[in-house]
Amino acid sequence: MGARAAVVYCGGCNPEIDRAALIRSLVRNTGLIICPAAQATPEVELLIAVNGCIRRCSERTVARQFKELIVVAGFSVDGWPVAREKIEGILIKKVNEIVGLEKHL
Amino acid sequence: MPCVRSLVRMRTGVACKLAHRWPVIGSCLEKVCSKYAVLPALTVFEVEGPDWHASCVIIGQRFLIAKIQWGGVKVTLKTVKDYEDSLRQLNIKVYMFGERVTNFVDHPIIRPSINSVGKTYELAADGEHQSLMTAVSSLTGETINRFTHLHQNAEDLVLKVQMQRLLGQKTASCFQRCVGMDAMTALDSVTFEMDHRLGTVYHQRFRQYLRYVQENDLVCDGAMTDPKGDRSLRPNQQEDPDLYLHITGENAEGITVRGAKAHQTGALNSHEVIVMPTMAMTADDKDYAVSFALPSDAPGIIYIYGRQSCDTRKLEGSPMDVGNPNYGGQEALVVFEDVFVPWDRVFMCREYEFSGTLVERFAGYHRQSYGGCKVGVGDVLIGAAAMMAEYNGSSKASHIKDKLIEMCHLNETLYACGIACSSLGHPTPSGTYLIDLLLANVCKQNVTRFPYEMTRLAEDITGGLMVTMPSEKDFRHPEIGKYIDKYLKGVAQVPTEHRMRMLRLVENLTLGCAAVGYRTESMHGAGSPQAQRVMIARQANVEHKKKLARVIAGIEKEA
Numbered sequence: 007m008g009a010r011a012a013v014v015y016c017g018g019c020n021p022e023i024d025r026a027a028l029i030r031s032l033v034r035n036t037g038l039i040i041c042p043a044a045q046a047t048p049e050v051e052l053l054i055a056v057n058g059c060i061r062r063c064s065e066r067t068v069a070r071q072f073k074e075l076i077v078v079a080g081f082s083v084d085g086w087p088v089a090r091e092k093i094e095g096i097l098i099k100k101v102n103e104i105v106g107l108e109k110h111l
Numbered sequence: 112m113p114c115v116r117s118l119v120r121m122r123t124g125v126a127c128k129l130a131h132r133w134p135v136i137g138s139c140l141e142k143v144c145s146k147y148a149v150l151p152a153l154t155v156f157e158v159e160g161p162d163w164h165a166s167c168v169i170i171g172q173r174f175l176i177a178k179i180q181w182g183g184v185k186v187t188l189k190t191v192k193d194y195e196d197s198l199r200q201l202n203i204k205v206y207m208f209g210e211r212v213t214n215f216v217d218h219p220i221i222r223p224s225i226n227s228v229g230k231t232y233e234l235a236a237d238g239e240h241q242s243l244m245t246a247v248s249s250l251t252g253e254t255i256n257r258f259t260h261l262h263q264n265a266e267d268l269v270l271k272v273q274m275q276r277l278l279g280q281k282t283a284s285c286f287q288r289c290v291g292m293d294a295m296t297a298l299d300s301v302t303f304e305m306d307h308r309l310g311t312v313y314h315q316r317f318r319q320y321l322r323y324v325q326e327n328d329l330v331c332d333g334a335m336t337d338p339k340g341d342r343s344l345r346p347n348q349q350e351d352p353d354l355y356l357h358i359t360g361e362n363a364e365g366i367t368v369r370g371a372k373a374h375q376t377g378a379l380n381s382h383e384v385i386v387m388p389t390m391a392m393t394a395d396d397k398d399y400a401v402s403f404a405l406p407s408d409a410p411g412i413i414y415i416y417g418r419q420s421c422d423t424r425k426l427e428g429s430p431m432d433v434g435n436p437n438y439g440g441q442e443a444l445v446v447f448e449d450v451f452v453p454w455d456r457v458f459m460c461r462e463y464e465f466s467g468t469l470v471e472r473f474a475g476y477h478r479q480s481y482g483g484c485k486v487g488v489g490d491v492l493i494g495a496a497a498m499m500a501e502y503n504g505s506s507k508a509s510h511i512k513d514k515l516i517e518m519c520h521l522n523e524t525l526y527a528c529g530i531a532c533s534s535l536g537h538p539t540p541s542g543t544y545l546i547d548l549l550l551a552n553v554c555k556q557n558v559t560r561f562p563y564e565m566t567r568l569a570e571d572i573t574g575g576l577m578v579t580m581p582s583e584k585d586f587r588h589p590e591i592g593k594y595i596d597k598y599l600k601g602v603a604q605v606p607t608e609h610r611m612r613m614l615r616l617v618e619n620l621t622l623g624c625a626a627v628g629y630r631t632e633s634m635h636g637a638g639s640p641q642a643q644r645v646m647i648a649r650q651a652n653v654e655h656k657k658k659l660a661r662v663i664a665g666i667e668k669e670a
Contacts, residue, residue: 085540
């Protein structure tokens with residue numbers, strides 16, 4: 007079974023980035039298996055919170071605690087500013103460090 | 112040797128508050144008092160119960176509860192008296208009206224501004240306000256004054272704004288302690304990010320310094336604005352290099368700086384001065400990219416007190432004419448004449464790439480602050496205008512009611528912006544929360560406008576007498592006082608003196624001493640209006656709005 011992660015999106019009222027496209031690309035390029043945070047089984051330890059802007063609203067809707075968390079918020083990953091074209095690469099690197107990916111760019 | 116019982120009575124206010132909040136401690140202190148008849152003038156003793164511990168000290172004629180640990184939570188708070196005494200210990204070099212001021216604490220022009228800062232201590236010790244005024248330190252776990260706290264979540268940011276509104280209400284003036292708080296929170300996240308990228312060691316150094324500030328409940332001046340000279344030239348291009356504060360020397364012990372910081376709010380009421388660069392610097396300006404903290408009486412620092420409209424009324428012995436005789440703001444030109452800064456107090460030294468971020472964060476926090484402090488002062492102005500309407504007998508006129516509603520609407524709009532930018536705050540990599548920068552800048556942009564409209568409405572409601580009224584001395588005069596009492600009366604039930612006091616308060620807020628803080632500081636403090644517009648342009652995500660329009664107009668399909 008491949009690496010798994012849960013994903014939660016913010017509501018999308020002020021997107022600076024294309025949130026869904028980012029996750030689609032992540033899945034396509036790495037083989038990561040994702041599911042909505044609300045449906046994640048207990049063995050899923052990683053939550054990827056994808057926010058359109060720096061306001062980082064997505065986590066407010068997540069009920070359960072995940073062991074690991076990666077936050078994309080506009081042009082930032084885990085609070086650090088990131089250029090638009092580098093967001094996916096940094097996200098993949100971080101996901102790989104946590105869950106180990108079959109395909110790693 | 113003072114008697115402990117009488118000393119405790121001198122501190123009844125604190126004892127009562129302790130007794131109110133922690134009944135066991137209060138009663139135990141009484142037992143200590145009855146057990147010991149007399150104690151030497153300098154005595155330290157401990158009092159403890161099953162799950163609490165208090166460190167107490169007698170210094171001279173004062174009894175001080177230095178620290179209380181209760182259920183694992185320690186409290187580190189100074190009292191107003193401690194604060195005042197600590198200012199007296201400072202050897203600050205102050206000039207006013209061309210003369211050196213040797214005792215600035217008791218100077219009638221300066222004293223109201225000290226009282227305003229003192230209010231930040233007084234309310235922190237008051238059980239009714241402690242939930243706003245205090246916080247649990249993320250560094251020490253002790254209960255500290257919120258003015259020294261690092262915001263740990265969006266709720267902390269909201270509480271900050273509410274605290275500022277409260278203090279604006281209680282002082283009707285600038286209470287001066289926000290600027291240091293905003294400097295500290297900005298430096299916390301920026302030093303963290305600087306270390307991460309450049310391998311420097313500023314963050315640990317800064318946290319150590321902040322711990323010192325928290326543990327001693329200190330007031331810090333946040334010094335950003337340089338004189339700037341010719342605004343069309345960069346710092347390194349100025350004919351006089353000192354027009355921006357800069358590094359002039361460096362050795363194994365530290366750095367030397369020269370320059371000045373203008374418009375420094377509460378500068379000489381502060382124990383510490385925290386210096387930051389005034390703008391984003393380039394490689395050519397790297398000597399100007401400097402941040403550090405110093406005791407406010409460090410050798411080489413000179414304070415030249417700023418004048419305020421009607422300031423010398425405080426020297427006339429007519430408190431009614433001052434309008435707000437007990438509280439006020441303070442600004443000074445602070446000169447750094449080859450001042451030495453040891454390395455353990457340097458938080459940025461030529462890392463020009465981060466100077467812009469530091470300015471942006473500090474300005475963002477300070478623009479949030481104005482959504483609280485100005486609103487509190489606005490509350491007093493609205494109250495004064497409403498009272499004037501009653502005293503004039505015009506309170507039932509529909510246009511007066513409408514003007515008061517408009518003032519409330521404007522004031523609450525400012526507050527809404529302050530709360531909104533706080534509620535949408537987010538964590539920085541250091542863990543300290545940052546406000547929503549777009550909304551903080553919108554908040555401040557409104558602050559550059561609304562207080563002006565509110566003062567216009569207040570003057571409209573109040574009437575022209577606020578600027579033509581005779582003095583308090585005339586009112587008290589044995590011969591002519593009766594004429595003032597007779598002819599300046601409004602509605603019959605209200606004493607003329609009450610009407611005169613309220614007129615002077617409106618004058619104070621709209622064009623007197625407090626107008627420095629309420630009007631011009633609203634315009635230029637935390638950055639002039641154009642600075643916010645630059646930030647709004649940068650943060651507003653207009654591309655998203657354009658896309659929305661294209662989709663709605665049928666030009667583009669929803670992705």
